[in-house]
Amino acid sequence: MELEEHLFRREAGRLVAVLTGLFGTQNLALAEDVVQDAFIRALETWKFYGVPKNPSAWLMTTAKRRALDALRRQGTARKFAPEVSRLLESEWTRAPALDAAFDAGGVTDTQLRMMFSCVHPKLPAETQIALILHLLCGFGTDETAAAFLKRPAAMEKRLARAKKTLADSRELFELKGAGDVASRLPAVLRALYLLFNEGYHGASPQTAIRQELCHEAMRLASLLLENPLTTTPPAHALAALMDLDAARLPARRSAGGDLILLVDQDRSLWDKGLIDAGLRHLALAAQGEEMTVYHIEAAIAAEHAAARGIRETDWGAIVSLYETLMRIQPSPVVALNRAIALAQRDGPRAGLEEVGKIADRERLLRYPFYFTAIGEFELRLKNTFKARKAFSTALRLARNPEERRFLQERIARS
Amino acid sequence: MSEFIMLYRRSPEVSRETMGSPEKAQQTMKKWRAWFKDMTDKGQLKSIGQPLEDAGKVIGKKKSVTDGPYAETKDVIGGYSVIEARDLDEAAKIASGCPVIEAGGLVEVRPVRPLNL
Incomplete structure (x- = not known):
């Protein structure tokens, strides 16, 4: 069997979450060690025998076995959460406790709890996203540093500090009721939104579009929609926005790797499947009362998706959506986008005038x-x-x- | 054509080093599969061999049995493969493409001694 792209990265995110859920956040390093051990075994075994038919299951079983070994070796020396402690102390209950943690529904839920833990209110937004990339997406320190254009040593320090903050809570964030969700879901959505944007039009010196960051953000957003508690209209709106924007990715770069503006894109290259998925999410997003930035940005993307070409686009609708966006979350970049839409509707002279009127223009x-x-x-x-x-x-x-x-x-x- | 055994030697630190990050593990895995495939395509690989556990027993004189292989040694044999080559030089050349070297490990190439010289 061929090795699936980014298999280890994805599995790392799942396994670290599950083991941290079991061991407690103060034992995050132990969870990471166990996962690393399991990966070393996979590497050294698979290179001779090939990739097994179900590599995820293989890694999970191995991680479970490594976790048992680790607990046997140092179980009593470590402090676990009291209720887990009891299970992990006895040889009889240890294996069933691990099995329960690794069952399918448990894996998704623990990843969600990890996501909510990462957006700890004490951490700055950028650190929250870095932690999500590192812990949930399996990005190494170097890759996380690269995603934020930071030096690896600086990122290592920042991640270590952030992990200490998580350790203080001892447990992964609980998602038992609507109250738990409401207190942190906006921060989770924001982190995923920023992660997506970093991939879609970030400031990387190497490349203008980093699809893998977009894909990771989309994957985590889809996890939110697997749990009824986190399936809220704003979560659907965010998923809609990501799908509709990502649908245009295949047309944003020419075969030679050149950037292509929306005006010049070959719309037949847009991903129809993603457009449909995005429109479905947008319909579901409309059920709530709350109007978020994601709703409006998704609606703008939907206008583009629905139009046959640049001439057929309803620029009037887009201008007014940008106006709504300016009311909810004004920024010079939003104002600039509004001016660009306005120029499509009323001509380039109107666009220039509008640009001249942007408040905080210096920031651009x-x-x-x-x-x-x-x-x-x-x-x-x-x-x-x-x-x-x-x-x-x-x-x-x-x-x-x-x-x-x-x-x-x-x-x-x- | 003669047979040679390649012993892959690396310290546990090298294993952890190659791991570094999940993506690095993925790259390492790809390199090994590509290297084995390349040898197979060229008809050089007699047997892909097997991986070995690090921990074992070392049995010596007076029936002394110690945990081993060699706790204090840096390099532990992580596995072996069997190749065919014209001579030791050619076998060494083949072995020089092994991904373990990049990671800081070693490949030991030893001719298999035939019955009749």
């Missing part, structure tokens, strides 16, 4: 797409000199080769 002065938008408006007005000047400024701010190539091409055209 390091954002390459601010000058790209101005360049596009000027180009459409045939002010080639001004267009070239704006694209050149954008080029100086560009963050990765794709953005640079895109802007060089724009300069050549203007």
Whole structure:
């Protein structure tokens, strides 16, 4: 059997969650050691015999056995939660306790509890997301550091501190009632949203789009929708937004790896399955009373998905959705997007005027797409000199080769 | 053509090192499978061999039995394979592609002594 992409990463997230659920958050390091041991065994066994038919089950059984060994070796020396302690102390109850923790429903629920633990209110948002990537998505310290453009040593320190914060709670966050969920679900949604955005248009110096971050965010969002307590309209809205945006990913880059703006995308490349899934989630998201940022962004993405082409797009509807977004969560980037939609509806001159009116415009002065938008408006007005000047400024701010190539091409055209 | 045994030697630290992160484990696994496949395609691999547990017993004179192999030794044999090559040089060349080397381990190549020289 061939080794499935990212198998170890995904399994690491599941196994670390389950074992931490059992051992308590103060024994997170023990859980990580057990998982690492199981992986070493897998590696050294599979390279000779090949990948087993059900590698997940193989890893789970091995992890269980390693966990039993670890408990036998140091069970009494460690402090576990009292109710778990009793089970883990006796040779007779240890194995059944492990079996119960590893059953299928348990695995999903423990991952959710881990997710809720990671968004600890004492931790800054970026640390919460880093912890989610590290613990639930199996990203190593180096990979987590790379996702946030941080140095590995700095990330290691930050993760170690965050793990101490989790250890203080001793247990994974409980998800027993609506109250537990309500207290932290917004933070979970926000973390997954930011993770998705980091992949979709992050500031990585290597590449403009990091699909794997998008996929991880989508996978974790789908876990939320497996538990009735966390299946809320905002969770559906977030899933809708991710599906509808991700549907456009195949068209966002040319065969040569160049970035392609929405206006120029080949819409036949959009993923129909994801669009349908996104629209289904959007319908389910409409059942609540709460209107979140995810609802509006998903509605904007749905407008694009429904349109045959750039001319057929209902830009009026999109402008008014951006206006709603400005009321809920105003930001210069939202205002810029509104101006771009407005230019599609009323022409480039209107777009330019709108850009001039953006409050906190200074905050966009390091954002390459601010000058790209101005360049596009000027180009459409045939002010080639001004267009070239704006694209050149954008080029100086560009963050990765794709953005640079895109802007060089724009300069050549203007 | 002669037979050679490749012994893969690495310390437990090297095992943990190659693990590093789950994604690294995945890459290591891919490299090993690709290396074995390459030898198979070239008709060099006689037997893929087997992995060995690290812990065992060492039995010596006076029936002394100790836990081993060699707790103090850095390199433990993690497994072996059998290859065919023209001579020791060629076998060593084949062994030089082994992923364990990248990870800081060693490959020991030993000609299998035939009955008749």
